[in-house]
Amino acid sequence: xxxxxxxxxIGDALYENYHDFEWGVPVFDDDTLFEFLILExxxxxxxxxxILRKRENFRKAFDNFDYxxxxxxxxxxxxxxxxxxxxxxNKLKIQATITNAKAFMEVQKEFGSFSKYSWxxxxxxxxxxxxxxxKEAVATTSISDALSKDLKKRGFxxxxxxxxxxxxxxxxxxxxxxxxxxxxxxV
Numbered sequence: 001x002x003x004x005x006x007x008x009x010i011g012d013a014l015y016e017n018y019h020d021f022e023w024g025v026p027v028f029d030d031d032t033l034f035e036f037l038i039l040e041x042x043x044x045x046x047x048x049x050x051i052l053r054k055r056e057n058f059r060k061a062f063d064n065f066d067y068x069x070x071x072x073x074x075x076x077x078x079x080x081x082x083x084x085x086x087x088x089x090n091k092l093k094i095q096a097t098i099t100n101a102k103a104f105m106e107v108q109k110e111f112g113s114f115s116k117y118s119w120x121x122x123x124x125x126x127x128x129x130x131x132x133x134x135k136e137a138v139a140t141t142s143i144s145d146a147l148s149k150d151l152k153k154r155g156f157x158x159x160x161x162x163x164x165x166x167x168x169x170x171x172x173x174x175x176x177x178x179x180x181x182x183x184x185x186x187v
Contacts, residue, residue, distance in 0.1 A: 003182040008134040014052055024187045026126055026172030028115045033171060034104055035065040038097055040167045041158040042088045048166070050088075057086030062097065070101035096157035103155040119173065121147045126187070128175040137176050140165050 009019035027033055039058065043051045051058075061084050063069040081087065081094050104114055111117040121143055131137055144165035151159040168174045177184040 004178075004180050005183075006134045006178045006181045012049060015049055018052055020183065023170055024172050024175050024177050024183060026187065027170075028119065030104075030108065030114045031065065031067075033114050033118065034067045034101070035059075036167055036170050037100065037104070037159075038062065038065060040163050040170065041096055041100065042090070042093050043166065044093070044158055044160070044163050046088070054087055057084070061087050067101040067104050070098055071105060073098045093158060100156050100159075103151075107154060118147065122168075122173050126172050126175050131176055131178050132180070134176075134178055137169075138165070141174075144168060 003020075005016060005019055009015040009023075027036070039051050039055065042058070059065060061081055078091075078094055078098075082089050082091060107114050107117050111120075127143070129137075140161040144161045147168075148159050148161040148164040151164070165174070169176050172187055175184070175187055177187065
């Protein structure tokens with residue numbers, strides 16, 4: 001029997017696999033939260049499938065998303081990344097990744113973990129929406145607005161409310177699976 005999935009992922013095996021196993025699953029691990037933050041940063045203005053197709057290239061190019069290493073990148077590494085056809089070669093987004101790695105560690109120092117900091121915006125538990133179709137999903141909420149504003153205040157770049165809401169969906173802070181989707185009650 002075919003499983004009912006959210007409409008946005010239908011028809012692409014990579015998208016369906018991401019939907020079935022990752023999207024909307026609550027993430028409390030700082031390493032994974034940073035990975036998604038970086039991927040969402042690069043996704044700004046592009047489609048998510050574009051980023052998913054390049055995800056392993058990003059992983060290799062950015063030292064397995066090791067924010068401690070990324071925070072130390074110098075111009076030679078930036079130049080190398082700008083020549084890497086396997087990733088999105090956007091100078092501002094690459095520089096934002098380095099800036100965000102440094103800011104990420106500052107948040108960890110202040111709150112004990114980035115997870116504690118970000119999950120506090122949803123009182124430590126996922127918001128469960130009731131979407132009949134993925135087309136009902138919003139691009140931003142007052143919570144993504146507040147988190148975005150606070151991240152910017154802390155020096156993060158490319159963290160507008162739309163990017164942050166997508167991050168919240170991806171990391172399970174918000175459950176935006178369609179109510180008829182087999183994952184809706186699983187995550």
